[in-house]
Amino acid sequence: MRRTMPMRRTVFFVLGGLLLGGIIHIATVVMVPYFATDDASTLMRQFGRADVFHVLPPAEAGAEPLANLDPKMLYAVCRFSLNDGPVRITASLPEDFWSVAIFDRRGRNVFSVNDRSAERSALDLAVLTPVQMAQLRQDPPAALETAIVVELPLDSAFALIRVFVADASLLPGAKANLETADCSGTL
Amino acid sequence: MVGLSTAWFAVDRGYMFGSVSIGDWTAWPRAGTPDADPYSLAWLARSGELPLGAGEGIAFTAQADHDGEPLAGNCVYRVVGQTPAARLWTLTAYDSDGHLMPNAAQREAFHSQEILRRSDGSFEIMVAADVQPGNWLPISRVDYFKLVLRLYDTPLTGGTFGGSTMPEVRREQCR
Numbered sequence: 001m002r003r004t005m006p007m008r009r010t011v012f013f014v015l016g017g018l019l020l021g022g023i024i025h026i027a028t029v030v031m032v033p034y035f036a037t038d039d040a041s042t043l044m045r046q047f048g049r050a051d052v053f054h055v056l057p058p059a060e061a062g063a064e065p066l067a068n069l070d071p072k073m074l075y076a077v078c079r080f081s082l083n084d085g086p087v088r089i090t091a092s093l094p095e096d097f098w099s100v101a102i103f104d105r106r107g108r109n110v111f112s113v114n115d116r117s118a119e120r121s122a123l124d125l126a127v128l129t130p131v132q133m134a135q136l137r138q139d140p141p142a143a144l145e146t147a148i149v150v151e152l153p154l155d156s157a158f159a160l161i162r163v164f165v166a167d168a169s170l171l172p173g174a175k176a177n178l179e180t181a182d183c184s185g186t187l
Numbered sequence: 188m189v190g191l192s193t194a195w196f197a198v199d200r201g202y203m204f205g206s207v208s209i210g211d212w213t214a215w216p217r218a219g220t221p222d223a224d225p226y227s228l229a230w231l232a233r234s235g236e237l238p239l240g241a242g243e244g245i246a247f248t249a250q251a252d253h254d255g256e257p258l259a260g261n262c263v264y265r266v267v268g269q270t271p272a273a274r275l276w277t278l279t280a281y282d283s284d285g286h287l288m289p290n291a292a293q294r295e296a297f298h299s300q301e302i303l304r305r306s307d308g309s310f311e312i313m314v315a316a317d318v319q320p321g322n323w324l325p326i327s328r329v330d331y332f333k334l335v336l337r338l339y340d341t342p343l344t345g346g347t348f349g350g351s352t353m354p355e356v357r358r359e360q361c362r
Contacts, residue, residue, distance in 0.1 A: 024190025032194075032229035039232040059287060061295055067285035068236050070337055071295045072277045097275050097339055099243040107231050109219045112240025114340050116274070160237060164275060164339070166300055 033106050040107035041079070044158050050079040053091075053161070053181035058171060073162040074174045078183035081156045086128035086136070088143060088185035089159055093123055093177050097164040102127065105156050118148060123161070126187055129153050141187045159183060209271075210353040212247035212336060216346065236285075244273070244339035250331070252358045260329040262361035263315040268354035269308065273341035275299055280314060280324055283331045290325035297324060310354070 033039065043066060047054040053076045059069040069075065080087045089100070099114040100123055115121060126147035128136070133151050136144065161181055163174045205217045205224065218227045219238030231238070239246055251257050252264060270276050279296040282288055287295045297312060302322055304310045313319035316328050326332055334356065343351065 021190035021193070025194045026190075026225075028191060028194035029225050029229050033232035036229075036232035040235045040237055043235045059295075060293075061287040061289035064287060066235065066237070068234075068281065068335075070277055070279060070335075071287060072279075072298045099240075099339070101237075101240045101243060103237065106228065107219065107235070107237070108221055108223065108228070109238050109240040110221055112242035114242055114244075116340055117242055162243070164298075166298065 040103060041105050041156065041158060044077055044079050047077055050081070051184045053078040053159075053178065053183055055175055055178045058165075070162070072165060074165050074171065074178060075163075076161045076178040076181050077158055078181070079156070079158045080127075080183050082127065082129050082132070082154050083156075086126060086132050086187045087183060088147065088187060089123065089125040089127060089181070089183045090185060091123040091161060091178070091181035093121055093161070093163060093180075094174065095121055096166065098123075098162060100125065100159060100161045102150060102152070102154075102157055102159050104152075104154055110152055110154070110157075111150050113148065123181070124148060125150055125159075127152065127154070127157075127159075128187070136187065143187050207348050209247070209348060209351050211249045211251065211253055211356045212353045213249075214245050214247045216241075216245055216344065234285075239337065239339075241344045243344075244337055244341055245344050247336045247338070247353065249334045249336070249356050252356045254358065256358060258332050258334065258356070259361065260316055260326050260332055263313065263317075263319070263359040265357045265359055266312040266314060266324075266334070266354045267309070267357060269310070269352055270299070270336065270354065271338060271341060271343050271351040273299070273338035273343070275339040277337050277339075278312060278324065279335050279337070280326045281333050281335060282327070282329050283333065288325075288327040288329065288332070290327065292318075292323070292325045294323075294325055297322060312354075314356075315359075 056065040056075040059071040101109050101112040104110050124147040127150045165174045207214050219231055276299045277296050302310050312322040312324050314324045
């Protein structure tokens with residue numbers, strides 16, 4: 001009896017420790033996105049102010065704006081917020097492949113479309129929250145008829161446009177295309 | 188300690204769940220989407236990566252050759268075969284941190300429209316630090332590197348991977 005008591009205590013402490021470890025493990029993993037300083041939306045701040053598209057420099061070895069970019073694509077990024085109303089994103093883009101994605105504050109890709117599925121070469125997105133959509137339904141603006149409507153419960157977010165650049169001679173044209181991108185419009 | 192160290196290990200290793208492997212390549216189609224698991228969300232927050240959405244395409248990564256050996260900069264690799272249907276694909280070599288590797292040829296990637304193909308439509312890309320005939324994708328003599336094959340505008344993003352074939356990554360010689 002005297003021998004088994006310390007045994008039981010050891011087993012108890014080991015199990016308790018593992019259980020506590022498990023709780024800390026889960027808590028740490030879940031908390032990481034809230035404390036991370038290198039997440040995508042923080043990284044986007046380096047390119048400049050919000051509500052404007054910034055064309056990123058082409059991804060070349062030793063001079064990449066971000067890691068893991070496709071060097072065959074040219075990118076433009078715009079940070080925006082839906083807190084002050086809906087946002088309209090427009091651009092006239094080339095005939096070749098392009099796509100646009102909207103990322104939420106935590107860097108999740110919440111909406112994406114490419115030139116084929118958009119069925120047009122001019123990009124026209126109306127981004128708004130479900131609440132804003134409900135308010136606009138009373139008297140829908142003309143833009144809602146023509147634009148691709150993206151209804152998402154977003155606060156701060158960013159949009160990323162990527163344009164395929166088949167070879168270096170097409171780079172100036174792709175850059176000019178991306179410079180037409182605008183995210184300051186409202187509905 | 189147990190909790191913190193396992194958490195660090197799990198998050199640092201990257202996407203753990205929801206992976207799809209075809210041959211020598213692995214993709215994480217749900218990573219970075221609203222239905223992602225907490226581990227890939229934590230990894231995403233730490234890496235700052237911008238994952239492709241379902242409307243854009245899917246990225247497959249190879250970190251080991253056909254025999255399971257890690258890809259090393261001192262070896263010559265032959266990437267041979269075909270890709271699943273896609274309007275456009277690119278093949279890019281990165282070092283283990285996801286950075287492009289400087290090289291004299293100033294080539295860091297190939298895309299599907301510029302590649303030399305065989306008459307049956309299949310292709311062969313030589314990945315090596317030294318000059319190779321045909322499609323040559325240069326790398327640096329790093330300890331480890333990875334290849335990323337991005338399929339843009341592909342039916343694969345619909346979630347049906349069965350019957351898809353990916354190119355094989357075969358090691359030729361090392362020195």
